[in-house]
Amino acid sequence: MSERGSSGALDETALLARLRAGDEGAYETLVRGFGGRLLATARRMLGNEEDARDAVQEALLSAFRGLDRFEGEARLSTWLHRIVLNAALMRLRQRRRRPEVALEDLLPRFLEDGHAADPAQEWKLPLDALARRETQELVRRSIERLPDAYRNVLLLRDVEELDTDETARLLGLSESAVKTRLHRARQALRTLLDPQLRGQP
Amino acid sequence: MSRLTCRELIEFLRDYLDGELPPEERERFEHHLRLCPACVRYLHTYQETVRLGREAFREPEGAVPEEVPEELVRAVLDSRRRGG
DSSP states (O other), X not given: OOOBOTTSOBOHHHHHHHHHTTOHHHHHHHHHHHHHHHHHHHHHHHOOHHHHHXXXXXXXXXXXXXXXXOOSSSOHHHHHHHHHHHHHHHHHHHXXXXXXXXXXXXXXXXXXXXXXXXXXXXXXXXXXXXXXXXXXXXXXXXXXXXXXXXXHHHIIIIISOOOHHHHHHHHTOOHHHHHHHHHHHHHHHHHHHHHHHBTOO | XXXXXXXXXXXXXXXXXXXXXXXXXXXXXXXXXXXXXHHHHHHHHHHHHHHHHHHTTOOOTTOOOOOOOHHHHHHHHHHHHTTX
């Protein structure tokens, strides 16, 4: 029996039925069908291959144990994505903290009268594919430089595309704290990108 | 209507972009933008930052979806069989 429809996507309902019936082969189908995307997510969060693989393994085992709790209100892929994010966040919390830039140093500065101390300039973004890849790399490195508390919110909201409510639940924060941190994280990222993107190419 | 400063404008920027500013605040915000080219440029580069963040990890169009490393598949399935 195949779980792949004509689009090549997994038929989640059929797969779920087999998993719940205890079909051994269904577990392998799930790992092969979803593992690649889950690993990509864990790499984005953890930036380290070994940790990323461990997080995916933990997440999948925890998903297998918790299949009864999956109620079908979300897609199976969405549910697994949340579980791997949670496993990655737990790993980040256990990790030795890296030296961080103070966020305040990355926020815009103002004069006493409330005007910007360094008025913004437009960016000139490259159009050719190679330079765009370089910009992507610059953005990834800059996100890595953000303090964890801000980096994680930015990754969950802007990269993993979770909504405010889900982000708040995963991080154990209030929704208003998520909104404030997201705004500061974006401002800080903008500050880090600004010297490179002003006046390019 | 009291004037918004650049500092306040930047503070309210996310709320503005998410459509969460009450109408009167929104009017003050847009009034400031009409008079302040530097804040317009800040708004543009902030929006670019959000877009670049979204795209930072995106694979190029047509990229083959990543396979799961075989060791990882084996590790997960073995661990499950052992009751992990």
